Amino acid sequence: MVSLTINNMPVQVEDGVTILEAARKLNIDIPTLCHLELHDLKMVNQVASCRVCVVEVKGRRNLAPACATQVFEGMEVLTHTPTVIKARRMVVELILSNHPKNCLMCNKSTDCELQNLAASLGIFEIEYVGQMSQHKPEQSSRAISRDMNKCVLCRRCETMCSKVQTVNVLSAMERGFDTVMGTAFNLPMADSTCVNCGQCVAVCPTAALTEVNNISKAWDYLADDGKIVIVQTAPAVRAALGEAFGLPPGTNVTGKMVTALRMLGFNKVFDTDFAADLTIMEEAAELVHRIKHGGTIPMLTSCCPGWVKFIEHQFNDMLDIPSSCKSPQQMFGAIAKTYLTQKLNIPLEKMVLISVMPCLAKKYEASREEHKTPEGVQEVDLVITTRELAKMIKEAGINFASLAESDFDDPMGASTGAGVIFGASGGVLEAALRTAYEWITGQKLEKVDFTSLRGLDGIKEATVKIGDMDVNVAAASGLGNARHLLECVRAGECNYHVIEIMACPGGCIDGGGQPYHHGNIGILQKRTNALYQADRDKPVRKSHENPYIQQLYQEFLGEPYSEKAKELLHTTYTKRELM
Amino acid sequence: MAEMGKQKSPEFEELDGFIKKSGLEGKQSALIAVLHQAQHIFGYLPKEVMMFIGKKLQIPVAKIYGVVTFYSFFNTEPKGRNQFKVCLGTACFVRGSDKIADALQRQLGMKMGETSEDLRYSLEAVRCVGACGLAPVVLVNDKVYGRLLVKDINKIIDAQE
Numbered sequence A: 001m002v003s004l005t006i007n008n009m010p011v012q013v014e015d016g017v018t019i020l021e022a023a024r025k026l027n028i029d030i031p032t033l034c035h036l037e038l039h040d041l042k043m044v045n046q047v048a049s050c051r052v053c054v055v056e057v058k059g060r061r062n063l064a065p066a067c068a069t070q071v072f073e074g075m076e077v078l079t080h081t082p083t084v085i086k087a088r089r090m091v092v093e094l095i096l097s098n099h100p101k102n103c104l105m106c107n108k109s110t111d112c113e114l115q116n117l118a119a120s121l122g123i124f125e126i127e128y129v130g131q132m133s134q135h136k137p138e139q140s141s142r143a144i145s146r147d148m149n150k151c152v153l154c155r156r157c158e159t160m161c162s163k164v165q166t167v168n169v170l171s172a173m174e175r176g177f178d179t180v181m182g183t184a185f186n187l188p189m190a191d192s193t194c195v196n197c198g199q200c201v202a203v204c205p206t207a208a209l210t211e212v213n214n215i216s217k218a219w220d221y222l223a224d225d226g227k228i229v230i231v232q233t234a235p236a237v238r239a240a241l242g243e244a245f246g247l248p249p250g251t252n253v254t255g256k257m258v259t260a261l262r263m264l265g266f267n268k269v270f271d272t273d274f275a276a277d278l279t280i281m282e283e284a285a286e287l288v289h290r291i292k293h294g295g296t297i298p299m300l301t302s303c304c305p306g307w308v309k310f311i312e313h314q315f316n317d318m319l320d321i322p323s324s325c326k327s328p329q330q331m332f333g334a335i336a337k338t339y340l341t342q343k344l345n346i347p348l349e350k351m352v353l354i355s356v357m358p359c360l361a362k363k364y365e366a367s368r369e370e371h372k373t374p375e376g377v378q379e380v381d382l383v384i385t386t387r388e389l390a391k392m393i394k395e396a397g398i399n400f401a402s403l404a405e406s407d408f409d410d411p412m413g414a415s416t417g418a419g420v421i422f423g424a425s426g427g428v429l430e431a432a433l434r435t436a437y438e439w440i441t442g443q444k445l446e447k448v449d450f451t452s453l454r455g456l457d458g459i460k461e462a463t464v465k466i467g468d469m470d471v472n473v474a475a476a477s478g479l480g481n482a483r484h485l486l487e488c489v490r491a492g493e494c495n496y497h498v499i500e501i502m503a504c505p506g507g508c509i510d511g512g513g514q515p516y517h518h519g520n521i522g523i524l525q526k527r528t529n530a531l532y533q534a535d536r537d538k539p540v541r542k543s544h545e546n547p548y549i550q551q552l553y554q555e556f557l558g559e560p561y562s563e564k565a566k567e568l569l570h571t572t573y574t575k576r577e578l579m
Numbered sequence B: 001m002a003e004m005g006k007q008k009s010p011e012f013e014e015l016d017g018f019i020k021k022s023g024l025e026g027k028q029s030a031l032i033a034v035l036h037q038a039q040h041i042f043g044y045l046p047k048e049v050m051m052f053i054g055k056k057l058q059i060p061v062a063k064i065y066g067v068v069t070f071y072s073f074f075n076t077e078p079k080g081r082n083q084f085k086v087c088l089g090t091a092c093f094v095r096g097s098d099k100i101a102d103a104l105q106r107q108l109g110m111k112m113g114e115t116s117e118d119l120r121y122s123l124e125a126v127r128c129v130g131a132c133g134l135a136p137v138v139l140v141n142d143k144v145y146g147r148l149l150v151k152d153i154n155k156i157i158d159a160q161e
């Protein structure tokens, strides 16, 4: 332990701790900008480049960056002296001198760390007039929008993309004033190896990286009398949407969300959880088929489009191992635009399907060529994120927190507990096991909770006895962890039967389209808990027991993994270049 | 170029040989040295070469591109056989190197930073090259021409192949 004083108050902390952390123990907040530490995800961005966090240390001639300076025995630190405050203000003014400052018309306004910093330091004018960067906004990607004029060069995105996700798309290019976060060869994002996970967006403090905003397109559809606009909501949305309206993290707002969607004008409000149950039917059937017929083992889940694009680039020699199942979003679209159009008697050309997703990669996925119905129309017309939905609800003047609850529409609003846990890492696997167990053994599974597959750990493993077979399963979240597992599989050293992979650390609850966590990673566990609670609260907890799913097979698809099901619900993968 | 894409040209073999001989495979710390050698072999650093080096040293190509664009020494576009560098450092400037620069641009029909289409010439302005005693100075490849007057320009151009 080390003893020191901060603002003349004594404090004891462990060796190796920074001034920033020590000050927190005394409830002193030192402002930061570049620094970001996500303990549970094992990410630290400690470039100490912005100097916003400077403090006075007795005996030291210059100011010290609190985020990168370790404490020592007897250290005397002053965090908010006039000298320090002046220095901080100067640093921020310099950053702002090369910033567009059009907060009123910015996608990140009220949610921007730079804006908050300027406000908390009381900056009213900027003394420095300097050269302004003139980068063109880059809009090639379906998911990620880049405006490098708003970049503060904190490098959080680079750390996230290279250290956590190991995709290595973004890096600093050029030098001096011209320094810019860019891609190799200045490639447009759409042509890079970017998997659209949006984790860089999730950590960017400003609007330099944001989602491709589809709000006005959504309003246009809703305003079009010639269209019947239906909506599907992904499992993880309900566990986070409330945060945007001041509800405590971890509040399950399913019922309010459904009410709000109706108020926004959606004709039918459905649930992606229904399609998650459908995915389990197909995936479990495919697994049983692979085991029985000597197909490729392990089988990898394929519900995450970020992960799918990752394997298409990075392990493009292993494209026979992912399940051929489409993701729940696309399964929903495939069924909505075939079965549902018939059932509700809606002409195909009138139906518009909008998805609300926690995810930026889903925006890209919906645009993939292969995701078309047999008639050649896109299965999903538009994808908005949890954040975009929250903004629409605010634009519509809906007092979300006080709304009454209501239920999804039938038939594609009904789901089981297995469907809802898709939103957390390990959930797809758990849901699949509940069904596969009963199908293989023909016996009822009494204990449906596979707790060893739950939680935020990057890699989770379990061995499950199904009949006389030991089934080895693993779940990885975060693409660095996925890479680890895949290298093990490629080397023939890991003997798993099924592997679940989610690109975002912790799964979709931490998707790139969720309300910003601003480094407060504790909320991820709360969102996770909300989904498992929703599972426990469901009367039916196994996908194959969903009566509407059973009806769908009887009336339309026949058996799981039937020819018709394969045509509509399964897909293929594309070998892509690895750079 | 098409051949280079397949990475079978003698240039790629030479680079590969250099990496192997010096035991640099997978050595991320050797990046600058390897880029230097590659630029020496190819004359510049095209995309294929950066990707090749990325695979050999196991460095993400975005990082390599970052390093290449950081150092002005590296170029990603081919340069002319005769690389004219006009010194615009202080000593040269006070002795009229701006007029030398104008004359070169006029005579070669090129602007600073450009390379002629036939890859015969490229022209750029540089900072002090450490030959202030000879100011004003023009370098052509490694050859130094000093104490220049505008009227000397044509002679220098004609002296190149």
Ligand code: SF4
Pocket (backbone or CB within 6 Å): A099, A100, A101, A102, A103, A104, A106, A107, A108, A109, A110, A112, A113, A114, A115, A150, A206, A207, A208
């Ligand atoms: S990024 Fe932040 S500070 Fe910059 S314009 Fe947008 S809201 Fe304002």
Ligand code: SF4
Pocket (backbone or CB within 6 Å): A144, A160, A161, A165, A167, A168, A169, A170, A193, A194, A195, A196, A197, A198, A199, A200, A201
């Ligand atoms: S979206 Fe994901 S893969 Fe793409 S640049 Fe951002 S972090 Fe990297």
Ligand code: SF4
Pocket (backbone or CB within 6 Å): A150, A151, A152, A153, A154, A155, A156, A157, A158, A181, A200, A203, A204, A205, A206, A208, A209
């Ligand atoms: S794009 Fe965002 S996260 Fe990346 S360096 Fe710039 S400000 Fe930081």
Ligand code: FES
Pocket (backbone or CB within 6 Å): A031, A032, A033, A034, A035, A047, A048, A049, A050, A051, A052, A053, A054, A065, A066, A067, A068
């Ligand atoms: S937050 Fe400490 S230097 Fe940026």
Ligand code: FES
Pocket (backbone or CB within 6 Å): B087, B088, B089, B090, B091, B092, B093, B127, B128, B129, B130, B131, B132, B133, B135, B137
């Ligand atoms: S200024 Fe030209 S050589 Fe020194």
